Amino acid sequence: MSSYDLVVVGGGLAGLITALSAQSKGMKVTVVARGEGSILLSSGCVDLLGYVPGDSLSPVLDPLEGIRKLALENPEHPYVKAGEEMIEEAVAFLLEQLSGAGLAYCGDIRRNRWIPTASGNYRITALVPWGMSAGAMPHDNGSGIPGKTLIAGLRGYRNFSPELVAAGLAHSAPGQEYRSGWIDLESEFHGGFRAPVGLARLLDRQEVMSRFISALETVHQGEELIGLPAVLGFHDPEGCRRALEEGLKAKVFEIPCLPPSVPGCRLADGLKQRIQLQGGYVEQGFPVVDFESRGNQLLCLRTEYKEYRAPAFVLAMGTLFGKGLVADRADIKEPLLDLPLSIPFQQEKGVSTCFLDPQGHPVGSVGVETDNRFRPRDNNGGRSFDNVWITGDLLAHHNPYRDKSGAGVALVSGYLAGLSAAGAL
Amino acid sequence: MEPEKTGLDACVRCGICTQACPLSQQSQNFPGPKLSGPDAERFRLAANASEPRGSDLCFGCQQCELSCPSGVKVARMNQSAKAARAGEAGLSLATRLMINSGTMNQVASPFSGIVNPTIRNPLVRRVMEGCIGITARRPFPEIHGARFRRWAGKRKRREGKAPGVNRQIAYYFGCFTDLNAPSLGKSAVRCLEGLDWEVVVPPQGCCGIPRIASGDMKGARRQAKKNSKLMGPVFESDLPVVFTSPSCGLALKREYRELFPEFAGRDYPRPDRFRDLFELIQNDPDLEEKVSRFQPVKGRAFYHAACHLKALGIGFPSVELLRRVPSLEVIFLDAGCCGLGGTFGFKKPYYSLSMSIAEGVQNAIRRVNPDYVLSECEMCRMQITHVTGLPAFHPLEILDRALTGS
Numbered sequence: 001m002s003s004y005d006l007v008v009v010g011g012g013l014a015g016l017i018t019a020l021s022a023q024s025k026g027m028k029v030t031v032v033a034r035g036e037g038s039i040l041l042s043s044g045c046v047d048l049l050g051y052v053p054g055d056s057l058s059p060v061l062d063p064l065e066g067i068r069k070l071a072l073e074n075p076e077h078p079y080v081k082a083g084e085e086m087i088e089e090a091v092a093f094l095l096e097q098l099s100g101a102g103l104a105y106c107g108d109i110r111r112n113r114w115i116p117t118a119s120g121n122y123r124i125t126a127l128v129p130w131g132m133s134a135g136a137m138p139h140d141n142g143s144g145i146p147g148k149t150l151i152a153g154l155r156g157y158r159n160f161s162p163e164l165v166a167a168g169l170a171h172s173a174p175g176q177e178y179r180s181g182w183i184d185l186e187s188e189f190h191g192g193f194r195a196p197v198g199l200a201r202l203l204d205r206q207e208v209m210s211r212f213i214s215a216l217e218t219v220h221q222g223e224e225l226i227g228l229p230a231v232l233g234f235h236d237p238e239g240c241r242r243a244l245e246e247g248l249k250a251k252v253f254e255i256p257c258l259p260p261s262v263p264g265c266r267l268a269d270g271l272k273q274r275i276q277l278q279g280g281y282v283e284q285g286f287p288v289v290d291f292e293s294r295g296n297q298l299l300c301l302r303t304e305y306k307e308y309r310a311p312a313f314v315l316a317m318g319t320l321f322g323k324g325l326v327a328d329r330a331d332i333k334e335p336l337l338d339l340p341l342s343i344p345f346q347q348e349k350g351v352s353t354c355f356l357d358p359q360g361h362p363v364g365s366v367g368v369e370t371d372n373r374f375r376p377r378d379n380n381g382g383r384s385f386d387n388v389w390i391t392g393d394l395l396a397h398h399n400p401y402r403d404k405s406g407a408g409v410a411l412v413s414g415y416l417a418g419l420s421a422a423g424a425l
Numbered sequence: 426m427e428p429e430k431t432g433l434d435a436c437v438r439c440g441i442c443t444q445a446c447p448l449s450q451q452s453q454n455f456p457g458p459k460l461s462g463p464d465a466e467r468f469r470l471a472a473n474a475s476e477p478r479g480s481d482l483c484f485g486c487q488q489c490e491l492s493c494p495s496g497v498k499v500a501r502m503n504q505s506a507k508a509a510r511a512g513e514a515g516l517s518l519a520t521r522l523m524i525n526s527g528t529m530n531q532v533a534s535p536f537s538g539i540v541n542p543t544i545r546n547p548l549v550r551r552v553m554e555g556c557i558g559i560t561a562r563r564p565f566p567e568i569h570g571a572r573f574r575r576w577a578g579k580r581k582r583r584e585g586k587a588p589g590v591n592r593q594i595a596y597y598f599g600c601f602t603d604l605n606a607p608s609l610g611k612s613a614v615r616c617l618e619g620l621d622w623e624v625v626v627p628p629q630g631c632c633g634i635p636r637i638a639s640g641d642m643k644g645a646r647r648q649a650k651k652n653s654k655l656m657g658p659v660f661e662s663d664l665p666v667v668f669t670s671p672s673c674g675l676a677l678k679r680e681y682r683e684l685f686p687e688f689a690g691r692d693y694p695r696p697d698r699f700r701d702l703f704e705l706i707q708n709d710p711d712l713e714e715k716v717s718r719f720q721p722v723k724g725r726a727f728y729h730a731a732c733h734l735k736a737l738g739i740g741f742p743s744v745e746l747l748r749r750v751p752s753l754e755v756i757f758l759d760a761g762c763c764g765l766g767g768t769f770g771f772k773k774p775y776y777s778l779s780m781s782i783a784e785g786v787q788n789a790i791r792r793v794n795p796d797y798v799l800s801e802c803e804m805c806r807m808q809i810t811h812v813t814g815l816p817a818f819h820p821l822e823i824l825d826r827a828l829t830g831s
Contacts, residue, residue, distance in 0.1 A: 034496065035494035036441045193454070193479075194452065195457065198451055201785075259440065281741055282759065285735060303738060
């Protein structure tokens with residue numbers, strides 16, 4: 001029988017961080033996922049806290065300050081259960097892991113950034129790949145990116161409209177100059193079906209990058225800043241960006257596009273590689289469908305073709321998308337272990353009639369009830385299992401979609417659960 | 426109407442499958458698994474729908490289905506699309522020849538002394554490329570005169586130790602072992618006997634996976650039926666069927682049941698009857714005692730996970746086991762598909778594409794700088810040696826050394 005110290009179910013940010021955290025304490029880990037995790041659908045940025053829930057949407061300038069406010073209203077929030085010290089440690093841990101994976105990120109827990117996206121709007125986030133940082137808007141004066149900016153699209157890459165981006169940014173920050181243009185790179189890019197990661201891998205090749213620079217030179221009219229779709233290299237995005245900046249004598253920034261995103265892919269890949277290089281495993285493709293337990297001990301989990309026995313398990317499957325929760329009109333359930341959930345709404349009132357309701361949709365807050373170490377609670381206030389932890393979106397008492405806190409909660413809960421499972425807390 | 430859980434209704438159009446597809450990363454001519462699969466499905470449900478152009482490029486790596494977060498059988502849909510196009514447009518000469526390579530190799534085997542130098546001859550290869558469309562730029566595997574099948578028939582079977590405990594297994598060796606690498610089969614038998622199993626090598630035929638992957642469903646059905654008939658006595662028993670080639674394993678364990686229910690139906694062995702060799706060993710109740718027999722094997726190995734191995738859903742048992750061999754360093758980085766795709770990279774128009782796909786694995790290997798590469802799949806081994814120049818072994822060859830001390 002394969003022997004693991006910890007089995008993590010779920011391959012998103014929560015699952016991967018849990019694995020890395022446990023590995024840092026010497027545990028042998030495998031991550032079992034039904035498919036790719038939702039990191040691929042993200043922008044590649046790590047949101048800590050974007051908005052504090054209220055009557056209107058008020059953005060958070062200082063995530064740590066925002067978390068302190070949150071604590072007053074919602075003492076059951078995962079951030080509050082973890083505590084400030086753990087949050088800071090988790091952020092430092094992530095940055096260290098990313099750096100080890102060759103992914104340079106910047107940002108801090110005291111200052112959110114606004115970065116432009118392919119929709120022509122800004123998104124609020126905390127930790128950002130270096131490649132996006134030159135495009136970040138200073139949050140406190142809404143004055144847009146200082147200097148003249150060229151937003152350039154790539155002919156053949158349909159999911160990025162430079163006109164839309166330039167017009168949108170100009171609308172958000174009037175008084176700044178945005179120009180749009182198109183780069184025409186012939187052959188490899190024209191009229192094809194190539195996936196964005198494929199474009200990024202093409203730009204890893206020096207010969208293609210040189211032609212890209214030459215093509216960009218014909219469009220560039222001396223602007224200080226150039227915004228490009230986030231496809232600038234896959235294995236060496238920093239190298240690509242440096243080559244562009246040297247070639248164009250301008251600051252270059254990536255703009256995250258429609259999912260699946262290249263920066264998301266880089267992030268997922270980087271974290272998985274670290275798990276593997278440290279002797280762990282990532283097994284994708286088969287959902288966990290069955291389990292065996294004795295009293296308060298979970299003994300094993302089963303997929304269609306394999307059984308996993310371990311002393312400790314972490315559930316990080318997310319909610320409706322990852323099927324960590326399943327829902328129909330009448331009911332929401334945790335389908336694997338049937339763990340008690342917090343469901344903060346009456347039947348059929350889980351979704352607001354206003355799509356962008358500032359109070360969010362109550363269904364976003366559904367999750368598994370846990371103690372302060374993220375172990376699942378039973379209906380009597382005790383523990384359902386002694387050797388199971390819950391991390392990420394599957395946790396109760398937080399609404400990641402409304403608060404823009406999904407990645408942060410995944411990170412902090414994963415980090416804490418990994419340490420707890422390793423007996424290090 | 427109940428929404429279908431693994432088909433069109435389950436797909437949320439996230440595009441993750443397309444991102445995972447090795448062809449979609451390197452080619453602009455393949456519509457991608459989403460377009461060829463769930464997107465085109467609504468047209469298929471209407472009669473007289475033609476498949477998207479380029480959908481026949483799919484070589485069946487299954488990474489789309491493994492990456493789908495919603496449980497959609499994307500690979501199965503792409504396979505149907507490819508089979509439909511094969512039905513409409515027919516198969517190329519190169520494809521038709523290569524899916525018959527099992528038969529051709531059997532015919533060539535007694536003449537291997539002449540055949541091998543012939544198929545190595547650059548002029549012969551250039552003529553083949555021009556006339557048939559098989560690339561001259563990569564070598565064919567050698568054909569052996571002394572087939573594994575013959576050796577297996579003549580060998581004296583070693584009885585499994587621990588009488589009373591059922592330690593009998595049936596070995597499914599596959600065409601490549603039989604005709605191109607008989608020593609691998611001997612190594613497998615030696616390892617299994619060395620770990621106290623009694624190895625039965627039953628009558629068997631080609632598993633049919635080259636035909637399945639090419640879209641020749643009629644031919645695949647014929648071959649699968651023939652193989653099932655030969656394996657009938659083993660299937661009806663309760664012997665585990667142990668395989669060493671992941672593609673063969675995938676055909677037996679899953680494809681037969683899902684594609685050919687008319688003869689691989691209710692009575693067909695359950696998936697857990699079919700075991701990868703290392704999966705079998707990892708599930709031995711006396712594993713610890715077996716591991717204590719391992720002798721040191723000094724080396725730095727890079728393990729490459731074959732697409733079809735990942736599709737088996739058994740994890741990576743060879744890595745787990747070999748990491749317990751003293752002095753051996755096994756580094757495992759999943760860098761995607763090696764690019765050979767069975768017969769795909771042998772075809773002249775696709776050679777460059779197969780080499781582009783290999784770049785990910787090539788970069789990972791370069792980073793790790795190993796002495797050699799390990800992979801269960803013979804195709805991956807061929808491709809990786811071709812791309813990197815490094816020797817590539819089946820993990821069981823290392824296990825053999827650990828057990829025999831050679």
